[in-house]
Amino acid sequence: MNEWKNKLYYGDNLAVMREYLPKESVDLIYLDPPFNSNRNYNVLFKESGGQDSQAQIVAFKDTWQWDRTSERAYADLILCAPAQVAKMIGAIRDFIGINPMMAYLMMMTARLLELRRVLKPTGSLYLHCDPTASHYLRIVLDTIFGVENFRNEIIWKRTSAHSSANRYGAIHDVILFYTKTDRFCWNRQYTPYDPEYLKKFYRHTDEDGRRYRVSDLTAAGISNGSSGEVWRGIDVAGKRVHWKFGIDTLEKLDKQGRIYWPPKGTMPAYKRYLDEVKGIALQDIFSDIPPIGAQAKERMGYPTQKPVALLERMISASSNPGDMVLDPFCGCGTAVAAAQKLNRRWIGVDITHLAVALQKYRLKEGFGLIEKKDYEVIGEPKDAASAGQLAKDDRYQFQWWALSLVQAKPVSGEIESKKGKKGRDRGVDGVITFIDDDMHKAKRIIVQVKSGKVRPSDIRDLNGVIGREKAAMGIFITLEEPSRDMSAEAASAGYYFSPGWQKEYPKVQIFTIEDLISGKTADMPPIHATFKKSGRESLNNGTQNGFW
Numbered sequence: 171m172n173e174w175k176n177k178l179y180y181g182d183n184l185a186v187m188r189e190y191l192p193k194e195s196v197d198l199i200y201l202d203p204p205f206n207s208n209r210n211y212n213v214l215f216k217e218s219g220g221q222d223s224q225a226q227i228v229a230f231k232d233t234w235q236w237d238r239t240s241e242r243a244y245a246d247l248i249l250c251a252p253a254q255v256a257k258m259i260g261a262i263r264d265f266i267g268i269n270p271m272m273a274y275l276m277m278m279t280a281r282l283l284e285l286r287r288v289l290k291p292t293g294s295l296y297l298h299c300d301p302t303a304s305h306y307l308r309i310v311l312d313t314i315f316g317v318e319n320f321r322n323e324i325i326w327k328r329t330s331a332h333s334s335a336n337r338y339g340a341i342h343d344v345i346l347f348y349t350k351t352d353r354f355c356w357n358r359q360y361t362p363y364d365p366e367y368l369k370k371f372y373r374h375t376d377e378d379g380r381r382y383r384v385s386d387l388t389a390a391g392i393s394n395g396s397s398g399e400v401w402r403g404i405d406v407a408g409k410r411v412h413w414k415f416g417i418d419t420l421e422k423l424d425k426q427g428r429i430y431w432p433p434k435g436t437m438p439a440y441k442r443y444l445d446e447v448k449g450i451a452l453q454d455i456f457s458d459i460p461p462i463g464a465q466a467k468e469r470m471g472y473p474t475q476k477p478v479a480l481l482e483r484m485i486s487a488s489s490n491p492g493d494m495v496l497d498p499f500c501g502c503g504t505a506v507a508a509a510q511k512l513n514r515r516w517i518g519v520d521i522t523h524l525a526v527a528l529q530k531y532r533l534k535e536g537f538g539l540i541e542k543k544d545y546e547v548i549g550e551p552k553d554a555a556s557a558g559q560l561a562k563d564d565r566y567q568f569q570w571w572a573l574s575l576v577q578a579k580p581v582s583g584e585i586e587s588k589k590g591k592k593g594r595d596r597g598v599d600g601v602i603t604f605i606d607d608d609m610h611k612a613k614r615i616i617v618q619v620k621s622g623k624v625r626p627s628d629i630r631d632l633n634g635v636i637g638r639e640k641a642a643m644g645i646f647i648t649l650e651e652p653s654r655d656m657s658a659e660a661a662s663a664g665y666y667f668s669p670g671w672q673k674e675y676p677k678v679q680i681f682t683i684e685d686l687i688s689g690k691t692a693d694m695p696p697i698h699a700t701f702k703k704s705g706r707e708s709l710n711n712g713t714q715n716g717f718w
Contacts, residue, residue, distance in 0.1 A: 527574030606670030
């Protein structure tokens with residue numbers, strides 16, 4: 171049997187699951203679909219004719235519009251989905267009408283059906299959303315997974331207090347926890363006791379320094395065996411209670427020093443040692459994991475990034491080392507990073523090349539993982555021909571992918587969008603930042619990507635942009651082979667001298683897509699960054715700081 175390699179997939183997760191993921195092959199699913207009402211508010215419930223609906227709701231700007239694709243998807247569900255799912259989706263359409271919310275629920279229903287198919291009988295699913303759509307998603311999940319397999323509606327306090335003029339502050343997300351059957355993996359999680367609680371209740375200390383609290387040795391109700399008998403002259407039956415343990419057990423506990431005898435001769439008590447308790451069993455409100463702040467070490471600049479600790483908690487609770495974790499909307503890859511850190515296998519899927527590229531950077535910086543060696547990437551262009559087809563299909567997806575080949579951060583396009591959107595890039599498609607002098611001053615490399623015809627004037631223009639932006643260097647990426655005049659134009663730009671490395675680097679460098687696919691790399695200072703680094707990870711042992 172071939173050794174399993176973790177995988178990143180570029181593409182629509184519905185198609186990826188249908189083509190690549192076998193039935194009952196995944197132990198844990200976490201998904202955070204692109205729907206989040208704390209970003210770019212806009213009315214979602216608006217009838218297709220344009221009039222406002224009575225129900226007003228807000229959503230992520232890159233959500234869904236009801237169109238012919240939605241209509242076809244609706245027909246597929248009505249005709250092909252299990253009867254109860256078809257009935258449910260038809261009822262929701264009758265209730266809320268044809269609008270973006272309905273398009274969103276159509277998208278989710280089709281994918282949740284596939285997610286249930288790939289989930290093992292012992293598997294669990296966590297769906298991260300917000301109150302904007304959680305009630306509709308629960309209906310969908312109840313129908314697909316069964317009401318009896320609903321486990322929790324987890325509340326995650328994602329931010330501190332908000333001021334709102336006409337409602338209570340919205341400070342939480344919802345995580346819906348379902349299992350496939352009643353035979354699911356469950357590792358109970360605990361949170362530390364509050365220091366004030368420990369101070370109040372664990373106030374006693376043994377001769378050996380062990381802290382403990384005392385609890386009642388008796389209980390109400392019917393006695394069992396010798397638990398109703400007199401012990402050490404104490405008749406509990408006369409007090410209408412019984413001992414919690416039989417007389418033999420009480421004697422053993424006393425020899426072990428587990429019985430507390432109060433100095434004034436009142437009822438003995440049972441010693442509960444602090445070092446024997448795990449903490450407070452985790453409840454369905456997570457208020458102890460803060461969001462990623464502006465200065466957080468793990469922050470990568472991705473707008474919907476979740477804390478690693480949040481994902482670690484769910485993965486630890488509902489899977490074991492070696493289990494398979496799937497994130498079908500993986501974004502910047504927090505679930506993938508948490509799974510890797512906890513020694514789980516993983517699959518990540520995203521529909522933008524930018525997200526896939528960001529995950530590759532994160533895996534390299536956090537764990538030292540190398541594509542092809544430590545994991546596979548499926549769905550990216552593998553040669554110049556497939557790269558050319560991507561450029562024809564979607565210019566901006568091609569641009570994002572090409573930038574990832576040199577680890578450059580895009581400066582145009584919408585990170586959350588499925589489609590790129592042209593911004594005012596002023597000749598800058600991407601940027602690489604590096605530091606190489608004693609003052610630790612950040613310097614930049616400008617990157618341009620061209621998918622069409624190229625000419626020597628493009629190189630002169632890039633050199634001009636380098637000067638205008640006060641950048642140190644420039645990289646030009648092209649599908650076509652550069653002409654001799656283009657190469658001469660790049661050579662005439664001269665060199666950038668690095669004071670930190672005492673070395674000259676060609677100021678303008680040209681690479682074809684074929685060059686980069688074959689493994690060629692830019693000649694630049696070795697300490698550079700794309701997105702803010704999330705820090706070097708240590709397996710099962712917290713986070714180590716990176717060199718930033």
